Every structure is written in structure tokens, then in C-alpha cells.
Amino acid sequence: MLSIYNSLSNSKELFKPIDPGQVRMYVCGMTVYDYCHLGHARMLVVFDAIFRYLKVSGYRVTYIRNITDIDDKIIKRAIENGETIQQLTERFIQAMHEDTDALLIERPSAEPRATDNIAAIIKMVETLVEKGHAYCADNGDVYYSVGSFAEYGKLSGKRPDDLLAGARVEKDESKRDPLDFVLWKAAKPGEPFWPSPWGDGRPGWHIECSAMSTTQLGAHFDIHGGGQDLQFPHHENEIAQSEACTGQQYVNYWIHNGFVRVNEEKMSKSLGNFFTVRDILKHYQAEEVRFFILNSHYRSPLNYSDEQLDNARAALTRLYTALRGIEETPLGDFGEDYRARFKDAMDDDFNTPEAMAVLFELAREINRLREHDAVSAAQAAALLVELGGVLGLIQSTAENYLKAAPSAKGLAAEDVEALVAQRTEARANKDWAESDRLRDLLKEQGIVLEDSAKGTSWRRE
């Protein structure tokens, strides 16, 4: 039985879908005005693994991940770049898809965009105004009245009184209450706008997720996810909007992934300490990034460093080395105990690090079996590939992974092969001096040779 840590209750709960056999999940995606950084990658990879695991657990999963393609930062960036908002957002949506594809992230069931859902947004704001949860201010903005929703704060554990006591609440003359937040922004000259009952304007940030999730999944659905930084105010506000609008419970399980850190500090745009996915992929294989992310529990902080990525590479090298030269065969009932342990780990709030430990135990088993029981070894290999696949790992072949040159520099494969052939000849002649010279030469190029009875194989360090 799957249990999930629910941010709403701050505890693990047994997962029960609203409709048996079906899961409806919404995750807050990207605001598209820049490239994905590692923080985005974590969210994307973590929820991809959850998506995959729910599916192999037998659920039909509808997974919605939105795209925010209109907001202040986008408008600002488009002006800076001298391009239209649409040019900017299309460019970065494409870049995001390149990054997610590279990271072997499956496409969600749908990726709704805010600008395609303006009608639904306006309708929701209208309902909130009608029900007395929102009001149009003198400046043309429409605000949500936080005081009108008694349960405000139930997700973040914050009480309105405490928030007011904090010094950081902005003062805005047009709001009736400092905690009120904007649902609809009146357009300023030169800004993009859509017509609405309150005049030309555009949606506030929080309302788009309420509108899109409800449109796609209904008023009440199973899982809503996102980064920890969205818990407040974004998700708190979504609950306030949605539940006030529909009168129903909005979401059953809230899942928040932890931050990526650099030197014990949150990776963020404002601190300028972020690494983009594409920069990292110049030096590391995508699977190494995935491994690095999933090797920590999704709620823990994830410290970024090259050493960590190197570690992921060493670990993956071990797994792929075990698979090298083995033809996978159908499993039969091989390895039910491994499969059960993997499942138990994942059922325990998606404990990917523990699930990955099973992968390494399978690798050891393969290495033990391969000399004297090729059939069992091949079955173990098939299981390793299968379980790895649940996490989106071990999706390449051993040869491809071990011989891949992530930095694009280094010897071409054909040149390596030629030198290996030369060395094989020298070894046949017992010319150990020449043989070692060639190995050292390759070693300098980051190529490791491994001699066996079947010949010499090579891999990149």
C-alpha cells in the first residue's frame, strides 16, 4: 500500500484515490522566461518518477503540468530582449521540452497554458465576486478577500494574524486587507490584456492554477504537487480560491519537493547561484543528473556539487558494467524478493534512495551469477532494467552509456578502437612494453581498458 507524506496534514497517509484505479495529479510547472535550472529539474524528475511509479502500480494517471506564459517577469524580460511575449515564451517552452526530453522526463497528459485558459479564469473570478470572496478595487484590480475564507492558512500552518504581525506584508492602498491577493490585474499602457467584466487586464498568478486544474481534473482531485517554495502563498491561495469557488475540497494530497542547494544555500535566481540544465548536460550525461536527483529523498534538501555528479557517474558505471555483455531474458518469477523490496521502498512515500539500493544489490547478484549461471544472470539483468526503468534510469545500453563522451572532447570511438586493435596485436606478441604504452596513452585520454578472456573492452572514465 502506497503512503504519501501530505503537506496538508504534515504526516504520511495511506493513499486512496477518489476514483478506484485512477489518479488525477496536477503539478505547478515552469514560468517560461528563462532556461530550466537544476531546481526545476528536480521538480520535473521527482514528479516524473511519481508519475511512472503510479502507473506501474496499476493506476490510470492523468498528469497535468501547467505552463505559466503570462506574468510580470515575462513581460519585463520580453521588453528587455526586444521581442514579443509570444516569441519569448515559445522559445523557452521549446527549450524546456528539449531539457525535459534530454532528462528522459515523460510528457504529462497535458500541459495547459495560462493564456489558453483566460475564459475559465475569468469565469472563476466572476464566481468568486458573486459569492462575496472577491472584489474589484478602485484601480481596476480584482482581489481575493482572504478574510472571507475561514480556513485560510490550513496548508502552510500560518494564521492570518501571524502574517499580519510579520513586517513583510506589502501595503497597498487599493486592497481592503493587506493579505488580499490579486486575481485579475488591470492592464497598464503597453501591457498585454484580455477583455473582462472589470475592464482590460490579465490574470493574477495563483488563479491560473485553480482554473486550469479544475478545468482539467474537476473541482476535487487527488494530488497536487510543486516545489516547497510554492506551498505559501501560491498553493495556500489556490486552496482559498478553489474551495471558495466550488464549495468542495480541492485536493486530497499535497506533495512538495525540497530545494536544490549550493553550499548549503537555496539555489535561486535572485541569489544567482543556479546552474541551468543545459550547462550541466555539457559535462554530465542526463541519466547522471537523474540519478543524482533521485538518490536523495524528494523532500530532503539536495546539495549540488560536481563531486555529487561524479558520484552518480561512478554509481551508474557500476550498474551498467554489471549489464555489459548480458542478453536479457524473460523473467519468469525470478527475483520476487528484489521486486518486493523495491515496491516497499517506493510505497513508503516514494523512497527512491532505498529503491535504488535494490538496483545495486541486483548488480552484485548479476556479477556473482554471470560466470556459472548465465540464465539467472540474464534474468537478474532484465529485472535491473525493469526496476531502473520505473525511475527512468538504465534506459540506455551498457555500451552506449560506458562509451558516451559527455564533454564532446576526447578521442573518437573509431580512434579508440584502432588503438585497442594495435594493443591486442602487441599483446598477442607478448610485447608488454608496447601494450602498456598504448594503455597509458588511452588512459591519458580518459579511456579505461579491461582485458578479459573474451578480448579487450573499453569505457570512458
Next chain:
RNA sequence: GGCUGGGUGGCAGAGUGGUUAUGCAGCGGUUUGCAAAACCGUGGAUGCCGGUUCAAUUCCGACCCCAGCCUCCA
């Protein structure tokens, strides 16, 4: 100030009221022309102080420290 999380061996990172995490690194073997890979064996940890218990790293309380949210942010 209010609210959340967390402090585990050399590093990363899980679980667990008494018994192997896992990976990398170390040490000793086996193997190898030399290596590498692999296998076998092995040392090493639970922030501090109390409490509960036959037994606590694991439960409870205080303390110290770290990170995060309360402002755009995955």
C-alpha cells in the same frame, strides 16, 4: 518574531526500539602478463543533555546548530 523541515561512518545518503542500507573512498584476500572490472572478507556513525525502557541512533523533553517559508521563485 511566527511557522516548516533537518542534524547519521572519510564523503553522499536510507532504514531501524535490540540483528547488512546502498554507492564512492580505505584495508586484507581471490583473479590478472601488469592493470581494470568483478567477487569474498573487513574497520568505521548516529549534534549535546536529560527522560521513558530490560534495551534508543530510532520514542519524549530541553538545548545548540543548519536550511527554508512568511516578498518573485521548483
